[in-house]
Amino acid sequence: MFVHNIQGHIMKKTLSIIPIIAGITAPVFLSGNVTAQNNTRTLATAVLADSRLDTVQARALRLLTGFSAGTSYGEVWIRDFNTFINGSLQVLPHDQVKEMLLLFFRMQGADGNIPDGVIPREKANVGYQYRYSDLAPQWAAHKNTVETDQESSLIQAVRKYIAVTGDEAFLFLAINDKTILQRMEASMAYLLKERWSEKYGLIKGATTIDWGDVQPETGWGVAINEKTKWAVDIYDNAMFVIAIQDFLAIKPKDYQAQRDWHKIATDIRKNVRKHLWDNRAQKYIPHLYLNGSPFSPSFNEKEILYTGGTACAILAGFHTSKEIAAINRQMIQAAAKEKFATIGITVYPPYPAKEFPNMHPYVYQNAGDWTWFGGRMIQALIINGFIQEAIAELKPMTDRVIAQNGFFEWYDVQTGTPKGSGNFRGEAGVLSDAITLLKKWAINQQ
Structure with missing residues (x-):
């Protein structure tokens, strides 16, 4: 069993938050009794002495010299790149990383939308509806239209790039007479125009499993079609709020934004609490449907735990420490029900095949185990002071990397059994970031 039963957490005293890597913060003790401080130092010493963390991080950084998602993918996906750009900036020339970010802006749609993936033009031979741009003639792009996270992912990646490089001039580079700042705003405006639910005051997308990119019905599930059921979920809205926060953090003080983005983020946060958060169950309602549900009336979708979107909600600052503890307990309990699960299990229980014929139970995003999101929950735990839990819940993930001699989708x-793409850079990136956070915390306790 890859799950540890953790009781409580050690960070019960006053905390001060300091930034350590782009968009991520780590806790530092300011006060506490002597016994607690001694226990903390002992734990910190153990973290710094753990050579397995060094092994996993070194292996991750060796992999992050490329940009494609993994061996099974020719594309560079912005939702993946956003999660390993910190590592890329450690091992690649910064200009090379910068050019990849600029490529997504060069492929931006006239309405402000950001593509999902980019691939060399000669390799664009999968079933996607490709688009092209004179600004990047050697490339093709495509967009999985069921998702609503590409725009948010690019903005988050830009903040990470600037935080590491200090290259604020990047924001004023012009592409077809529009600066990067203007293009970032245009991408957020696209979401408010094309992916906005007036009923709930929240971002919407197609019905998928949590953060997934496949619709329930059989067929080409990554594109909006006549079967699409529009819905509101936590993942899209948490990612958007993080993106707004990142935009406001890097926006020059004298830049006149087109909208009051702070108010928009505040309103989304309120509406998430009002409509999506089930306070009694201490979990998120999977979907709020706008044009009917794709599932049978007898199916109780509210019983399903969404882990990835919830982790992003914690990273967006939506939750109190008490709520985070309750959420984490539920993730541990869900993982404990399957022999080889970690808190990276996407959902639990899985959707039955009858309800989700395009993805059967325990396959891919339907209760597969994805460190790509489990690692983000580890980051969220560290940021919020749940250090002991983070260490325990990270261990089966790093042990798995060492046992399998690599990173998998x-x-x-x-x-x-590892599944999907090998050399999966998303897993490598989130683990490297989590280990960096943990080491920074440990160093600050010495």
Whole structure:
């Protein structure tokens, strides 16, 4: 069993937050009794002495010299790149990383939308509806239109780039007479125009599993079609709020924004609490449907725990420490029900095949185990002071990397078998960032 039963957390005293890597912060003790401080130092010493963390991080950084998602993908996906750009900036020339960010802006749609993936033009031979731009003639782009996270992912990646490089001039580079700042705003305006639910005051997208990119019905599930059921969920809205926060953090003080983005983020936060958060169950309602549900009336979707979107909600600052503790307990309990699961299990229980014929139970995003999101929950735990929990819940993930001698897209929770793409950079990136956070915390306790 890859799950540890953790009781409480050690960060019960006053905390001060200091930034350590782009968009991420780590806790530092300011006060506490002597016994607690001694225990903390002992834990910190153990973290710094853990050579397995060094092994995993070194292996991750060796992998992050490329930009494609993994061996099974020719594309560079912005939702993936956003999660490993910190590592890329450690091992690649900054100009090379900068050019990849600029490529997504060069492929931006006239309405402000950001593509999902980019690929060399000669390799654009999969079933996507490709688009092209004279600004990048050697490239093709495509967009999985069921998602609503590409715009948010690019803005988050830009903040990470600037935080590491200090290259604020990047924001004023012009592409077809529009600066990067203006293009970032245009991408957010696209979401408010094309992906906005007036009923709930929240971002919407197609019905998928949590953060996934596949619709329930059989067929080409990544594109909006006549079967699409529009819905509101936590992942899209948490990602958008993080993006707004990042935009406001890097926006020059004298830049006149087109909208009051602070108010928009505040309103989304309020509406998330009002409509999506089930306070009694201490979990998120999976979907609020706008044009009917794709599932049968007898199916109780509210019983399903969404882990990835919830982790992003914690990173967006939506939750109190008490709520984070309750959320984490539920994730541990869900993982404990499957022999080889970690808190990276996407959802639990899985959607039955009858309800989600395009993705059967325990396959891919339907209760597969994805460190790509489990690692973000580890980051959220560290940021919010749940250090002991983070260490315990990170261990099965790093042990798995060492045992399998690499990084994989997802894992079968019933057999432990790695699945999907090998050399999966998203897993490498989130683990490297989590280890960096943990080491920074440990150093600050010495």
